[in-house]
Amino acid sequence: MKPVANPARTHRAFTIVELLTVMSIIVVLIGLLVPALNKVRQYATGVRQMAQLQSIAVGIELFSNEFSGYPDSGALDSDGAAYCGAMKLSEAIMGRDLLGVHSNSAFRRSGLDSTGSLQLYPPNPSASNLSARKGPYLQAENANAYRLESIYGSNVGSFLPSVFVLCDVFERNMASGQKTGMPILYYKANTANNLHDPNVASSMTATDSRGNIYNYYDNQALIALGKPWESSGAGQTPHNLADPLRFYRNTRSEKIITTARPYRPDSYILISAGPDGEYGTADDICNFSWKYRE
Known part of the structure; x- marks a missing residue:
């Protein structure tokens, strides 16, 4: 007589149709979750960027308390040498060597004092030199300070390749081979x-804003260096903020309607290029309510 099979010991396997159905459901769920996770990641990075701008703002206020005014942002130094707003910001917050700004700083590209006789940021500074420093107002590890050559490689125009700028948190591989953000x-x-x-922009110069509260020339030479992740030459596309009209449209306050006024007309503005690394686009993050206008 044939043995009777015990139903409890019978193992039923999944069919191909069932496996494909389960796999399809998993793929659909992943497709739904990945965009949501990307949005969460982008939001978190944006929050980090706002926090960095706030930290820089605190540093600027500390500088202002020490030196009775905000640091200059002009495109040139007192000698007429190229030393723009982003570079002067870095010196004010961190110093030329990240050891603090010297109390006799004249914000000269050479690093000399106002008399042109004393080097304020020498190699291996002495104890007396360090005691004359203020700050740094941010921790070096958290300041995102990079030398210009670390961002743009050898394409630094008329700037010194060794000068520091404060970069945003949106890091990418740059022409130098390093991974950094774009300068603030x-x-x-x-x-x-x-x-x-904006109508007077065509007659403005690096030293004459024609009555405008802000001079777009302050960082224009830095913006003109282009996008350091693109190949230099004819194929490289310029930043949108290279257009002065775009600068003035996007920094105009919507609160004042009787006349044209910029945001923060009594202090300063900070601009991060945002996730796309391009200045003058909708995702720029600033210390004011950036309203993108074509």
Whole structure:
């Protein structure tokens, strides 16, 4: 007589159709979750960027308390040498060597004092030199300070390749081979002026804003270096903020409607290029309410 099979010991396997159905459901769920996770990641990075701008703002206020005013942001130093707003911001917050800004700083590209006789940021600074420093107002590990050559490689135009700038948190592989963010742009308000007029941009210079509170030239030479992850030459596309009209449209306050006024007309503005690394696009993050206007 044949033995009777015990139903409890019978193992039923999944069919191919069942396996494919389960796998399809998993793929659909992943497709739904990945965009949501990317949005969460982008939001978290944006929060980090806002926190960095806030930390820089605290550093600027500490500098202002020590030196009775915000650091200059002009495109040139007192010698007429290229030393732009982003670089002066880094010196004010961190010093030229990340050991603090010297109390006799004249914000000269050479690092000399106002008399042109004393090097304020020598190699291996002495104890007396360090005692004359203020700050740094951010920890070096958290300042995102990079030398210009670490971002742009050898393509630094008329700037010194060794000068530091403060970079945003949106890191990418740059022309130098290093992974950094883009420089934070810094513009100081000229409170003696009262205009915010893009129509005078064509007649403005690095030293004459034609009555405008902000001078877009302050970082124009840095913006003109282009996008350091792209190949240099004819194929490289410029930043949108290279257009002065875009600068003035996007920094205009919506609160004041009787006349054109910029955001923060009595202090300064900070601009991060945002996740796409391009200045003057909708994802830029600033210390004011950036309203992207074509």
